Amino acid sequence: MRRTRSEPREGGNATKHAKNKKPPRFKRFRDRRGRFERLGIVMIDWKDVPTLQRLCTGQGKLLSRKRAFNSARSQRLAKLAVKRARFMALLPYVGS
Amino acid sequence: MYPYEGMFLLDPVAHAASPETVEKAVQGLLEKHGAKIHRLERWDERKLAYSIKGHKRGVYLLAYFDLPGDKVSPLRQECRITEVILRQLLLRLEEEVPAYLERLAKYYDKIKEDAELRRNDRDRSSRRDREEGDDGGGHSSGDSLDSGDGMDREEDRDR
Numbered sequence: 001m002r003r004t005r006s007e008p009r010e011g012g013n014a015t016k017h018a019k020n021k022k023p024p025r026f027k028r029f030r031d032r033r034g035r036f037e038r039l040g041i042v043m044i045d046w047k048d049v050p051t052l053q054r055l056c057t058g059q060g061k062l063l064s065r066k067r068a069f070n071s072a073r074s075q076r077l078a079k080l081a082v083k084r085a086r087f088m089a090l091l092p093y094v095g096s
Numbered sequence: 097m098y099p100y101e102g103m104f105l106l107d108p109v110a111h112a113a114s115p116e117t118v119e120k121a122v123q124g125l126l127e128k129h130g131a132k133i134h135r136l137e138r139w140d141e142r143k144l145a146y147s148i149k150g151h152k153r154g155v156y157l158l159a160y161f162d163l164p165g166d167k168v169s170p171l172r173q174e175c176r177i178t179e180v181i182l183r184q185l186l187l188r189l190e191e192e193v194p195a196y197l198e199r200l201a202k203y204y205d206k207i208k209e210d211a212e213l214r215r216n217d218r219d220r221s222s223r224r225d226r227e228e229g230d231d232g233g234g235h236s237s238g239d240s241l242d243s244g245d246g247m248d249r250e251e252d253r254d255r
Contacts, residue, residue: 039206088103088185089144
């Protein structure tokens with residue numbers, strides 16, 4: 001027999017929900033955008049050492065997009081900027 | 097003529113001996129190749145992230161200029177020959193120098209503003225942690241990315 005959508009399943013979600021009913025929780029709103037999106041900046045200067053350091057780990061590796069909250073575009077800019085800074089010895093290639 | 101940004105890493109020893117000669121040498125080099133210099137600024141001697149040609153410290157010279165396109169590689173070549181220049185980076189800009197400088201200034205304004213905001217945030221949150229006090233405090237440090245420690249470290253090192 002074919003069940004239509006509106007019929008509740010036997011022992012299905014309806015009872016399950018009732019059993020585990022918790023008071024609704026509200027997640028605190030968090031701005032998931034990265035720094036550069038939030039500020040509306042579409043450039044990352046390669047001479048801006050403090051900012052670039054924040055995009056790197058203690059070892060001098062570039063932070064992943066997830067860790068840096070970067071958009072694809074910002075991550076590309078960050079990559080380029082860090083590499084230029086490394087060339088000019090403003091940032092290390094290999095950290096201490 | 098195209099707009100360029102150039103950074104030159106200078107030998108700190110030679111620069112300390114006679115700053116003007118060295119800086120004039122670089123400026124002369126640019127002008128010799130027909131560059132129209134918009135701005136030339138010096139960064140104070142700072143520690144390098146790694147040693148270059150046996151030097152652990154260096155003086156940076158940052159220049160914004162217009163240069164005929166066919167003079168770029170001769171300029172690079174001559175920089176490599178010049179002994180006081182340890183390393184150089186020449187970048188073609190996407191826009192004219194004044195426009196670029198303006199954009200840079202705006203960028204730094206925003207970054208600075210953000211840094212201040214962040215600092216205030218951090219002060220407030222640390223105060224809250226202190227008031228909560230004996231809560232075990234497992235979560236108090238917050239996430240390391242937003243703490244702005246990198247900046248402080250950099251400043252310390254420069255001093």
